[in-house]
Amino acid sequence: METRRDFLRTTLITTAAASVSEAARAAPARIPSTDRMGILVDTTACVGCRSCEAACKRAHDYPNEPTADNSTIPARRRPGHDSLTVVNEYPGPERPPRPTYVKVQCMHCDFPGCESACIVGAISKKESGPVLWDGDKCIGCRYCMVACPFQIPSFEYEKALKPEIEKCDFCIRRIDDGNVPACVEVCPMEALAYGRRASLIEVAREKIRNNPDRYNDHIYGEFEAGGTSWMYLAKAEFKELEFPELGRDPMPGTSESIQHGIFAYFVPPVSLYALLGGLMWITKKRKEAEEMAE
Ligand code: SF4
Numbered sequence: 001m002e003t004r005r006d007f008l009r010t011t012l013i014t015t016a017a018a019s020v021s022e023a024a025r026a027a028p029a030r031i032p033s034t035d036r037m038g039i040l041v042d043t044t045a046c047v048g049c050r051s052c053e054a055a056c057k058r059a060h061d062y063p064n065e066p067t068a069d070n071s072t073i074p075a076r077r078r079p080g081h082d083s084l085t086v087v088n089e090y091p092g093p094e095r096p097p098r099p100t101y102v103k104v105q106c107m108h109c110d111f112p113g114c115e116s117a118c119i120v121g122a123i124s125k126k127e128s129g130p131v132l133w134d135g136d137k138c139i140g141c142r143y144c145m146v147a148c149p150f151q152i153p154s155f156e157y158e159k160a161l162k163p164e165i166e167k168c169d170f171c172i173r174r175i176d177d178g179n180v181p182a183c184v185e186v187c188p189m190e191a192l193a194y195g196r197r198a199s200l201i202e203v204a205r206e207k208i209r210n211n212p213d214r215y216n217d218h219i220y221g222e223f224e225a226g227g228t229s230w231m232y233l234a235k236a237e238f239k240e241l242e243f244p245e246l247g248r249d250p251m252p253g254t255s256e257s258i259q260h261g262i263f264a265y266f267v268p269p270v271s272l273y274a275l276l277g278g279l280m281w282i283t284k285k286r287k288e289a290e291e292m293a294e
């Protein structure tokens with residue numbers, strides 16, 4: 001039975017969550033730092049060795065590093081709770097065809113749909129570029145999964161009591177220690193470049209200018225969904241490599257338009273989300289307390 005204390009807590013959480021959600025919804029108005037960092041992926045240099053997958057797992061203490069057996073590489077895998085990044089293979093545009101390999105992970109959007117959708121502020125875009133998840137705030141509602149245009153956040157269903165959203169964290173601990181991300185450091189082909197996003201765009205433009213036969217004249221991520229910290233070069237059209245075709249508008253604006261359309265004649269979405277968030281937070285805390293008491 002719900003106690004008066006629970007009721008008061010729900011009310012407080014509802015109010016706090018509404019404030020947090022309002023702040024997050026204002027995110028598109030924020031101007032990202034011009035010094036923010038990014039990564040440029042040159043798919044024309046990638047040989048599909050998957051060393052980046054292995055290095056990422058090592059850096060995050062994940063088991064089951066990929067082996068030399070690359071038979072799964074054409075399988076169109078997605079990042080998940082056992083691997084924050086995966087490399088997939090596509091038929092290349094050359095004749096005879098040479099495969100194109102595409103490393104997939106969180107794009108660290110400049111205006112993240114996941115951040116905007118999170119009702120408790122558990123995901124945030126840092127001034128320096130990374131989009132990070134905070135397990136202490138997360139209530140496991142999974143709105144971030146729905147809001148991501150790249151289908152990146154994954155949910156550890158096995159950990160029902162303390163679920164975790166998994167996604168690339170830009171190797172924030174390594175960066176804070178003055179290192180580059182693990183995947184960048186290990187890549188033997190220098191297909192991954194870490195640096196100021198603005199400088200990477202200049203590098204990418206120069207590559208395209210100097211090698212028009214090698215590159216499609218498109219830096220994916222420069223403008224898509226308002227811009228992303230990870231950007232890509234390729235010879236093929238990006239839609240042939242299964243990159244989503246996104247406009248230049250930040251995704252939070254899009255998701256909010258949809259939410260407002262759905263709820264226009266119902267309950268304001270912020271209030272509904274906040275209420276659900278408060279209830280889910282209480283349920284999570286109760287389960288944690290029960291688990292600790294066992
Ligand atoms: S380590 Fe470099 S070359 Fe190897 S799969 Fe990853 S991005 Fe491609």
Ligand code: SF4
Pocket residue numbers: 052055056057059084085105168169170171181182183184
């Ligand atoms: S930046 Fe770090 S967490 Fe992200 S894919 Fe590379 S190694 Fe993995």
Ligand code: SF4
Pocket residue numbers: 105106107108109112113114115131147148149150151152153167
């Ligand atoms: S790619 Fe998805 S999970 Fe990553 S920052 Fe963008 S919206 Fe968030």
